[in-house]
Amino acid sequence: MSDRLDHLLETNRKQMNFNACNGCTSCSLRCADDVPATLSEWIAIQTHISSLTGTEKATLSSIIAQNKQMDLGDDVYVGMCRFFDMNSHSCSIYNVRPLMCRLMGYLEWMPCPIGKVVDTLDTTSARALLREYSSVERRTLAEWADSCDLPSDGGCQERAVYL
Ligand code: SF4
Ligand code: SF4
Numbered sequence: 172m173s174d175r176l177d178h179l180l181e182t183n184r185k186q187m188n189f190n191a192c193n194g195c196t197s198c199s200l201r202c203a204d205d206v207p208a209t210l211s212e213w214i215a216i217q218t219h220i221s222s223l224t225g226t227e228k229a230t231l232s233s234i235i236a237q238n239k240q241m242d243l244g245d246d247v248y249v250g251m252c253r254f255f256d257m258n259s260h261s262c263s264i265y266n267v268r269p270l271m272c273r274l275m276g277y278l279e280w281m282p283c284p285i286g287k288v289v290d291t292l293d294t295t296s297a298r299a300l301l302r303e304y305s306s307v308e309r310r311t312l313a314e315w316a317d318s319c320d321l322p323s324d325g326g327c328q329e330r331a332v333y334l
Contacts, residue, residue, distance in 0.1 A: 173303065173306075173307070175303055176300075176303045176304060176307065179296070179299055179300040179303055179304075180270070180300065182296060182300075183292055183296055183297060183300050186290070186292050186293065186296070187273070187277050187292065188290065189273075191276075191283070191287040191288045191289075192276065192287070192288070195285075195287065196259070196260040196261055197284060197285045197287075198275055198276060198283065198284050198285075199255070199260040199261065200241070200249070201275055202251055202252045202255040202262065202272070203249055203250065203251060203252065204239065204250040204251060204252050204253065204311060204312075204313055205311050206252055206269060206271050206272060206311065206312065207269070207271060207309035207310065207311055208269035208270075208271075208309060208310065208311070208312055208315060209269070209270075209304070209307045209308065209309055210307075210308065210315070212267075212269040212270065213310075213312070213315040215267045216254075216264055216267050216269075216312075218267075219264060219266065219267040220264075230263075231254075231263055231264075234254065234255075234256045234257075234263045235253050235254070237256070237257045237258075238257070239251040239252070239253065239255065239257065241257070252312060253312055253313055253316065254268075254312065269312075270300075270304060274292075274297075276288040276291075277291050277292050277297075278291055278292060278294075278297055279291050279292075279294050279297070
């Protein structure tokens with residue numbers, strides 16, 4: 172990740188107060204399977220998974236193995252993120268979720284759907300962050316999981332070990 176992106180991430184992170192989101196799952200339907208992540212974010216997720224106990228890994232594996240089709244009624248289904256727990260409607264890797272997940276509710280153009288987050292990020296600063304973030308290669312979490320062209324700490328080897 173570039174120094175500039177690191178700096179922008181840090182600056183924006185300081186403006187975000189996640190207390191409002193604590194325990195809330197009201198925007199969980201946004202956890203669709205096309206959320207993008209950078210390689211750094213994918214490696215952070217893999218590192219987190221590698222630090223879990225055997226029991227925690229087994230729990231995570233069972234969440235990943237769930238049927239991720241969310242039934243919205245009227246024969247409409249949404250494919251949810253591999254890390255979305257279909258039972259609790261929560262994120263199973265919350266502390267290491269990618270940037271786009273963290274920004275939900277904190278952008279002027281992506282506000283909290285229930286109005287609990289009152290302080291959105293400064294728009295100029297958020298735009299600069301997203302411009303820089305967009306310049307880095309991003310893939311969906313499923314695509315990273317299926318990738319075999321990654322460094323040894325992010326690719327298929329780890330998928331076989333941890334997931
Ligand atoms: S952004 Fe709003 S709806 Fe989403 S978790 Fe935070 S408080 Fe809940
Ligand atoms: S990583 Fe977590 S917060 Fe992000 S889309 Fe997946 S389940 Fe939702």
